[in-house]
Amino acid sequence: MNSMTLKKMFSRMRFKIALRSITRHRLRSLLSISMIAGAVSSIILFHGLSDFVLQSLKFIAAENQFGNMQVAKEKYWAPGKESRKLRMFNLDELNKMRESHPEVIKVSGRLSFFGLVSNGDLSIGGRVIGIDTVGEPNFTKSMRIMAGQFFTDNNAKEGMVGQLLAKQMNVKPGDNITVLTNTVDGVMNAMDITVSGIFSAGIDEIDSQIIYIPLGLTQKILDTPNVDIAVLKFAKFPQAESSALKINRELKTGNTLLRARTWRDLAVLFRQCEQFYGVQNRLIEGILLALMFLGILNSVSMTVVERTGEIGTLRSFGESRSDIICQFVLESLVLTILGTIVGTIASYTIIQIIHISKIVTEMPGVSVPFTLHINFLFSSALYASFLALVTAVIATYIPAKRAAHMNIVDALRKNI
Amino acid sequence: MTDTILNFVNIHKIFAAEGIDFTALRNINLQIRKGEFIGLSGKSGSGKTTLLNVAGLIDPPSIGDLFIKNINIKNITDNELSLIRAQEIGYIFQTFNLLPLLSALENVEYPLMLLNLAEEERIERAHAALKKVSLENFTHHRPSQLSGGQRQRVAFARAIVKNPTLILADEPTANLDTKTSDEVFELLMRLQQDLKVTVMLCSHDNDLISRTHRQITIVDGQIAGEVTK
Numbered sequence: 001m002n003s004m005t006l007k008k009m010f011s012r013m014r015f016k017i018a019l020r021s022i023t024r025h026r027l028r029s030l031l032s033i034s035m036i037a038g039a040v041s042s043i044i045l046f047h048g049l050s051d052f053v054l055q056s057l058k059f060i061a062a063e064n065q066f067g068n069m070q071v072a073k074e075k076y077w078a079p080g081k082e083s084r085k086l087r088m089f090n091l092d093e094l095n096k097m098r099e100s101h102p103e104v105i106k107v108s109g110r111l112s113f114f115g116l117v118s119n120g121d122l123s124i125g126g127r128v129i130g131i132d133t134v135g136e137p138n139f140t141k142s143m144r145i146m147a148g149q150f151f152t153d154n155n156a157k158e159g160m161v162g163q164l165l166a167k168q169m170n171v172k173p174g175d176n177i178t179v180l181t182n183t184v185d186g187v188m189n190a191m192d193i194t195v196s197g198i199f200s201a202g203i204d205e206i207d208s209q210i211i212y213i214p215l216g217l218t219q220k221i222l223d224t225p226n227v228d229i230a231v232l233k234f235a236k237f238p239q240a241e242s243s244a245l246k247i248n249r250e251l252k253t254g255n256t257l258l259r260a261r262t263w264r265d266l267a268v269l270f271r272q273c274e275q276f277y278g279v280q281n282r283l284i285e286g287i288l289l290a291l292m293f294l295g296i297l298n299s300v301s302m303t304v305v306e307r308t309g310e311i312g313t314l315r316s317f318g319e320s321r322s323d324i325i326c327q328f329v330l331e332s333l334v335l336t337i338l339g340t341i342v343g344t345i346a347s348y349t350i351i352q353i354i355h356i357s358k359i360v361t362e363m364p365g366v367s368v369p370f371t372l373h374i375n376f377l378f379s380s381a382l383y384a385s386f387l388a389l390v391t392a393v394i395a396t397y398i399p400a401k402r403a404a405h406m407n408i409v410d411a412l413r414k415n416i
Numbered sequence: 417m418t419d420t421i422l423n424f425v426n427i428h429k430i431f432a433a434e435g436i437d438f439t440a441l442r443n444i445n446l447q448i449r450k451g452e453f454i455g456l457s458g459k460s461g462s463g464k465t466t467l468l469n470v471a472g473l474i475d476p477p478s479i480g481d482l483f484i485k486n487i488n489i490k491n492i493t494d495n496e497l498s499l500i501r502a503q504e505i506g507y508i509f510q511t512f513n514l515l516p517l518l519s520a521l522e523n524v525e526y527p528l529m530l531l532n533l534a535e536e537e538r539i540e541r542a543h544a545a546l547k548k549v550s551l552e553n554f555t556h557h558r559p560s561q562l563s564g565g566q567r568q569r570v571a572f573a574r575a576i577v578k579n580p581t582l583i584l585a586d587e588p589t590a591n592l593d594t595k596t597s598d599e600v601f602e603l604l605m606r607l608q609q610d611l612k613v614t615v616m617l618c619s620h621d622n623d624l625i626s627r628t629h630r631q632i633t634i635v636d637g638q639i640a641g642e643v644t645k
Contacts, residue, residue, distance in 0.1 A: 013525070014529075017515070017517055017518070020517040310513075310516075312513075315498070316474050316501065318500075318502025319530060320495050321495075321498075322495075407475075409469050
């Protein structure tokens, strides 16, 4: 296709005809624009909602539940019948790795155990996690403090109890609970701690069984200076995934038996949701675009029938078949561009209305209702517009090709 | 032979309708030369319009060879045929066939777009063509705002604007009253003489046909007679 052909195909005259053709059938054009706008805005809204949910889950997973990256003994990830001691390690073992990775800005330990938690009347099995609030200052950001406050001293005899567990045990901030478990050497040990606060991480799985206590206290209860896992905080969040391979290679060659896993490796719920939303969004896109395709196909087919005589006249002037197709495609493109602009503005407006309305909703597996938020993503707007344009071109091409291949004499007869 | 624009050699045009073949043109042998004003007469269904369509390269012959400027149209592609139509042939229809979305000026400008001319030149030539048909004051009128005679004059301007070798006029006055019909035909004759363009006109009106230079009578798809003044 040379530049002269392109010049002819996209001349001002063709745009003029396209625009006038659109304004000639106002109602039909308006319906087509609405259909395209509806599809585009729906895609943007669905992408924005799933993005918000995934970003929230990512924040919970990477800043609270797992940290940016975790390093632990191989046996910790796949435990067998070996002594628990063999699954633990000292944080000093990571000093060498830290030197070669300046992007790792903080390393803190976590040590957890399953034990009995008792309020004097009731004993319930729970998971106690010792965390270093100094090493993980962002730890509390993703969780909601429902009552009381988070402990700040690494050796304080205090603990944060998950909302559902606290409800089950009927405890509130200031109450004492007893934690009972075995030390790493198998000796029974118990410790009284004060409930400093009640938290909700927003996920039932956490809220119903977790108690956070200071790392130092956990080490005292288990009688060990070691930790189960090291939580690595990176200067920039995506560095965790980009550095994972290198860190693992270094840990292997350093003969440490330690292995690193990124938050994504560990966050099963996030991965499931990501996969689910991926499938859901593709399905919704498919349905919306199929409807849009049929709508445009129908609309252009009607236009072709109405303009058969005109097509005959244009062909007799010397318009080539590709010129005819180009004219129809151009008209559809103008409609689609208008539709995508309207759809994008509409989706942005809807998002603002939703944010102003502060709609509170609940999500499966999440214990705390949250205010519905939809992220407006330019990438989604571009993606939806691109899909709409491609769909419109294909839907137009089919009847336009038929029009272009009409017998000229037969087409001219329609002028009578 | 150098003056021959169109050369029909043993042309047949056969239409198949519901399994029955109908021969619209039989064994047409005809040479159209530069500057001729040809009138095709004949009864309805005699094959006048079919002959015009074959000459206009919009309906290929079923049998025989058609040469346009010594090029056999059998040997060229659809795109090349379109280009020849765009460059060499101007059409005037009974029903005017103006594009309703465009003004008179834009309708006349349109065929020049197919020749990839610059916009300034297109507009200049379209104005000049409209002036030739005395419609210089109606440039921005849409077809719906023009009378039948004015519309046909716009169609004339559209046909001549690209300086074609051949103008084909299919019953150009059939939709006009007698007075307007005369005016329009006079205009066509004047344009033909001024521009030295070849015109092939078909009409039921024997009075109009008699005013052309070369009169060809078609009967049952065959050339039944020919008179040259």
